[in-house]
Every structure is written in C-alpha cells, then in structure tokens.
Amino acid sequence: MAAIEQLVDAKKERIIKLSDRIWDLAETRWQEFGSVEAQIDVLEREGFRITRHLAGLPTAFVAEAGESGPIAAFLGEYDALSGMSQQGGAVEPCQTCAGGSGHGCGHHLLGAGAMLAAIATRDFNVSRGLAGVVRYYGCPAEEGGAGKTYMARAGVFDDVDFALTWHPGPFSGIFKYRSLAVIQAFFRFSGVASHAAASPHLGRSALDAVELMNVGVNFLREHMPVDARVHYAITNAGGKAANVVQANAEVLYVVRSPDIAAARDLFERVGQIANGAALMTETSVSMEIDRACSDVVRNGVIEQLMMDNLAALGCPPFDDIDHAFAEELAQNISAQDLRECIDSYGGPQNAHGLWTTPLPFAAAAGSLTGSSDVGDVSWITPTSQYLGACYAVGTNMHTWQLVTQGKLPAAHKGMVHAAKVMAATAADLLSDPHLIAQAQADLRQRTEDRPYVSPIPSHVLAPPLRHAAQS
Incomplete structure (x- = not known):
C-alpha cells in the first residue's frame, strides 16, 4: 500500500486537473468528444497505446500498457446529464447555463480516478518487474446509452482477466447495490x-x-x-x-x-x-x-481484496474546510433526502456531512435500484466496483447538490483515495495469479457457467452509428 500511495500521489495533480476539465465540458451521452481528447492527451503522455473508435463508437477508446501477462481492465466513464447545469461550490441551486448539462452522477471523477488507478498500476508493475497488461477503457454513454453493452457485444472485454471500477458517493466501501x-x-x-x-x-x-x-x-x-x-x-x-x-x-x-x-x-x-x-x-x-x-454480477474475491486495502489505507483525508462546506450545504438538503440517502446506501443512522467511516462489507445487495452497463462487463470477466466517499451524506444522485460539489477539494481527495484502493487491489491480483483464478471461479459459480448473451440484438446499431447510417 505504501508503494501504491506514492505512485498515485506522484501523478494526482494532473488527473485532478483532468477531472475538473471534464466537469467543465459536461458532455452528454455519445457527445463526449472533448472529454475523450482530454483523457487521451494525458494517457499518451504516460506512454499508453491508444485505440480510438473502439467497437466503432466515436467516443469509446482503450489505452493499453504492458506486453504480456494477465490483463487488468479499469473502466472509466465521463458523460454528464442534461438539464443539470449548476455553479460549482454554491450551497443553493444556481444554474450557470439555462437548460445546460452538468455532472450530476460524478462521472468526471469516475473516469479520471479509474485512469489514475490504471497509471499507478502500470507504474507498480514496472517498478516490481511484474508481467501484466493494464488497460483503461474509455466508456461513453453510461447515462441512458449503455455504451459498455455495445462494447461488450463487440467482444472488447473477452480477453480481460479482471475489471475494476468505482463510483463516487457519500460513503466508502464496496458498491454492493442491486443493479436492475x-x-x-x-x-x-x-x-x-x-x-x-x-x-x-x-x-x-x-x-x-x-x-x-x-x-x-x-x-x-x-x-x-x-x-x-x-x-x-x-x-x-x-x-x-x-x-x-x-x-x-x-x-x-x-x-x-x-x-x-x-x-x-x-x-x-x-x-x-x-x-x-x-x-x-x-x-x-x-x-x-x-x-x-444486464444486471451486475458481483465478485466476492475481489471485493474482499478491496475491503482489505481500504482498511490498510484508512479514510479519505478530508480537512476542516471540507467538513465545514458539507455542513453548510446540509442546510439545503432536506430531511427526506438525508433519510433516503442513508437508507439506500445502508449507512449509519447518525451519518451526516462528510462521512469517513467505511460501510461494513456485506454479501447482500443494497437498495439502489438503478441500472448500469457495468453489468454486461461483469458477466464476461470478474468485475468489482468500489464506492468512494466524495460528497456529503444526503447528496443523492442526479441532483444539483452533487453537481455543486464536483470540483471541490473533498471530491478530489475522494477520487485520489479511490484510485489508491483500486490500484492496490489490481496489484494484489497481478502479483498472485491464484487470486485471479479464484475470482474467475467465483464468476463461474455465480453465473452457473451461463455464457454472456447481449441484451441488445446484433442488428441494432448504437445511436451514433444509427444516426450516421440514416444520414
């Protein structure tokens, strides 16, 4: 963990700037061209090999480092939500552009944090002389577009040995919630x-x-x-x-x-x-x-490694200024929103502000009944998601309160913290092939060896390809 921390901290400032840039762009599904170019610029500087237009999608790509060995995938997202324009750092609703878009689900942090973990994992492999291929998958249109489903249907994840990702939220722990x-x-x-x-x-x-x-x-x-x-x-x-x-x-x-x-x-x-x-x-x-x-297939082996690494790392390093803003923002978070947030995530009943105590590990799913195209990847390769504390308790997804916190130091600290947990988990797996085999056995048991079948028929084109064909 000490080695991973050093490697992440050495690269974090550039990635923090990247996350802010993507927050500013706030590009919605299938239109994330600027966000893609900003990420590719950083990854090329880091020496990753880039393949654009992955699965034929204009805003999908993969960045790869390493020549041989197990293939570790980090899944990144970067699409915003329409109608979610909000001034950053405000404690009340304040649109910056009437009807504009905004990062109401934290995908600017999700993609940048996953990329930071991928870079640190590559650096760890090099420093230890480990075999392994590290990939960062730039995945478009998670919000209402299912970019990963089209990518999975095209077979881009078929040779991956395991995949890691995360989602920013009000608590730290395993993203253990039911996905419909x-x-x-x-x-x-x-x-x-x-x-x-x-x-x-x-x-x-x-x-x-x-x-x-x-x-x-x-x-x-x-x-x-x-x-x-x-x-x-x-x-x-x-x-x-x-x-x-x-x-x-x-x-x-x-x-x-x-x-x-x-x-x-x-x-x-x-x-x-x-x-x-x-x-x-x-x-x-x-x-x-x-x-x-598809629904998400969890992986107990990788989740336990994540929890062990979270315990070794400790809580996100929020300071007094971070806590003070969260408490001020809480004045504009209703009691109903606070209760919904705590109950949905299974958090402590007394949770408030920036909460640093991790949620306990649990095999049972929680009650966030949304949908995610991470599910399609999880049917193909062992996949786990980390939940990283970046926002005040009571901040629900797709709200102005989440957008307003997206560029604050607390969000940056939560993103960097998540990158350390993911990179350490990948390092554990790449250092011990037996752990990868156990994770793959766990997947086979949970799916009962049923093969992945794409929920999107083969003749259905992704919307950007469909529109191009029609024009």
Missing part, C-alpha cells in the same frame, strides 16, 4: 391523418394507440413482479393541431427487472400490449431498441 437489468425501446405508431371534424371516420389515430398502450401497461403493473419497474415518456404526440387525426406518434419505454431474463420476459409483455393497441386502433407499430444492459 434494463431494456429501453421506442414504440412508433403509424396511422392515417384526417380532418378531426369533417372526416374523423377516415382517420386512424397513432396518438390513440400510444394512449391505449400506456393504459394497457398501467393495468400490467398489478400483474408484474414487485421488484420490476416500467417507465414511459411520450416523445412524439403527433403534432399540436387538435383538429387533425395524428398519423404518427411515439412513446419511449424503459423496462427494468433484477435479472436480464426477467427483463426480457416483461419487455415481451409490454410489446404484446403495443401490438394490441395497434390492433384496436387499426394502426401499425414498430419497435426500436435504444439501449439495454
């Missing part, structure tokens, strides 16, 4: 336009079909598993003219379930309702999958 598999698709209805007053009988309303589909899915909710989720948004209501029968309408559906098999089953039922709505309205319907990702 998800399938997201557009349902597009086509009908016949007509004058709604003069000849309504000649029209076939696509908007009626959308509304009937939504009603049908609402009835479905009583008859689906309680741990599943279905969301929708009408993305095209067919126009603004009420005296025209709408010939075209579109609705976006998001179907989530604890595992990908159950998600597929539930999605099939939603599709049957769409067909029924088309039948009732004498319209036609087409479906286009927009994204999908």
Whole structure:
C-alpha cells in the first residue's frame, strides 16, 4: 500500500486537473468528444497505446500498457446529464447555463480516478518487474446509452482477466447495490391523418394507440413482479393541431427487472400490449431498441481484496474546510433526502456531512435500484466496483447538490483515495495469479457457467452509428 500511495500521489495533480476539465465540458451521452481528447492527451503522455473508435463508437477508446501477462481492465466513464447545469461550490441551486448539462452522477471523477488507478498500476508493475497488461477503457454513454453493452457485444472485454471500477458517493466501501437489468425501446405508431371534424371516420389515430398502450401497461403493473419497474415518456404526440387525426406518434419505454431474463420476459409483455393497441386502433407499430444492459454480477474475491486495502489505507483525508462546506450545504438538503440517502446506501443512522467511516462489507445487495452497463462487463470477466466517499451524506444522485460539489477539494481527495484502493487491489491480483483464478471461479459459480448473451440484438446499431447510417 505504501508503494501504491506514492505512485498515485506522484501523478494526482494532473488527473485532478483532468477531472475538473471534464466537469467543465459536461458532455452528454455519445457527445463526449472533448472529454475523450482530454483523457487521451494525458494517457499518451504516460506512454499508453491508444485505440480510438473502439467497437466503432466515436467516443469509446482503450489505452493499453504492458506486453504480456494477465490483463487488468479499469473502466472509466465521463458523460454528464442534461438539464443539470449548476455553479460549482454554491450551497443553493444556481444554474450557470439555462437548460445546460452538468455532472450530476460524478462521472468526471469516475473516469479520471479509474485512469489514475490504471497509471499507478502500470507504474507498480514496472517498478516490481511484474508481467501484466493494464488497460483503461474509455466508456461513453453510461447515462441512458449503455455504451459498455455495445462494447461488450463487440467482444472488447473477452480477453480481460479482471475489471475494476468505482463510483463516487457519500460513503466508502464496496458498491454492493442491486443493479436492475434494463431494456429501453421506442414504440412508433403509424396511422392515417384526417380532418378531426369533417372526416374523423377516415382517420386512424397513432396518438390513440400510444394512449391505449400506456393504459394497457398501467393495468400490467398489478400483474408484474414487485421488484420490476416500467417507465414511459411520450416523445412524439403527433403534432399540436387538435383538429387533425395524428398519423404518427411515439412513446419511449424503459423496462427494468433484477435479472436480464426477467427483463426480457416483461419487455415481451409490454410489446404484446403495443401490438394490441395497434390492433384496436387499426394502426401499425414498430419497435426500436435504444439501449439495454444486464444486471451486475458481483465478485466476492475481489471485493474482499478491496475491503482489505481500504482498511490498510484508512479514510479519505478530508480537512476542516471540507467538513465545514458539507455542513453548510446540509442546510439545503432536506430531511427526506438525508433519510433516503442513508437508507439506500445502508449507512449509519447518525451519518451526516462528510462521512469517513467505511460501510461494513456485506454479501447482500443494497437498495439502489438503478441500472448500469457495468453489468454486461461483469458477466464476461470478474468485475468489482468500489464506492468512494466524495460528497456529503444526503447528496443523492442526479441532483444539483452533487453537481455543486464536483470540483471541490473533498471530491478530489475522494477520487485520489479511490484510485489508491483500486490500484492496490489490481496489484494484489497481478502479483498472485491464484487470486485471479479464484475470482474467475467465483464468476463461474455465480453465473452457473451461463455464457454472456447481449441484451441488445446484433442488428441494432448504437445511436451514433444509427444516426450516421440514416444520414
């Protein structure tokens, strides 16, 4: 650990500047061109070999160092969220750009921290004469895009021996939270336009079909598993003219379930309702999958190594100024948000401000029921995620409170701390091939040796490739 700490600290200042640069850019899914170039510039200076347009995706890449031996992967993200513009360091909502984007999930820290861990691991291998290949995967569009799912489908992780990543949050520990598999698709209805007053009988309303589909899915909710989720948004209501029968309408559906098999089953039922709505309205319907990702398969072997390294490293080095800002910000965090944060992460009931005590290791999953394309990587190779304390307790994901803390010294310290935990864990694995074998055996046991099957069909192009083909 002492050696890893020195290696991380030697490179941290450049990476902190990188994370701030990505925070400033705040590029949303599939548009992270500046963020990619900023990362590649640092990695090329560090001597990593770069492969751009990984899996054909314009904002995906891999950086590699080392010639032979076990392959260690670090997964980085760098996409922001639309509508999350916020002035950094403010203790109240304050947009810097009306309707602009912002890093409301901390991916500017996630990518930079994973990169710092990769660089330190490469430096550790060189200093100890260890065999091993270190890769940093630049993964786009985690937010609503499932970039890693398209990358996994293309086979870019197939030769990886283990993968590590992390996520910034209000606590330190293992990212042990349930990840729901998800399938997201557009349902597009086509009908016949007509004058709604003069000849309504000649029209076939696509908007009626959308509304009937939504009603049908609402009835479905009583008859689906309680741990599943279905969301929708009408993305095209067919126009603004009420005296025209709408010939075209579109609705976006998001179907989530604890595992990908159950998600597929539930999605099939939603599709049957769409067909029924088309039948009732004498319209036609087409479906286009927009994204999908699998549930996360945890790995007990790597998680225990992470916890051991966290214990050896100690807590993030927050100082009095860091704590003072967190307490001031807490005045704009509601009691409900504080309770939701503590309960979701399984934190201590008295947690507040910047919390430095790690959460205890637990095999059982917590209750953060979101979705992540890390799941698709975890079906292919042993994968573990670290949870790094960077934000005040009560800061929930996708909020202005998270954005405002993204460039503060506390966030930087949490990111560097996470890099040390990940690099030390990778060093443990690369130093002992038996640990890698144990992690791989753990994966086989958890998946029951079921092969990975991509939840996105092979004919479905990623959105940027789809748009390019259409143009």
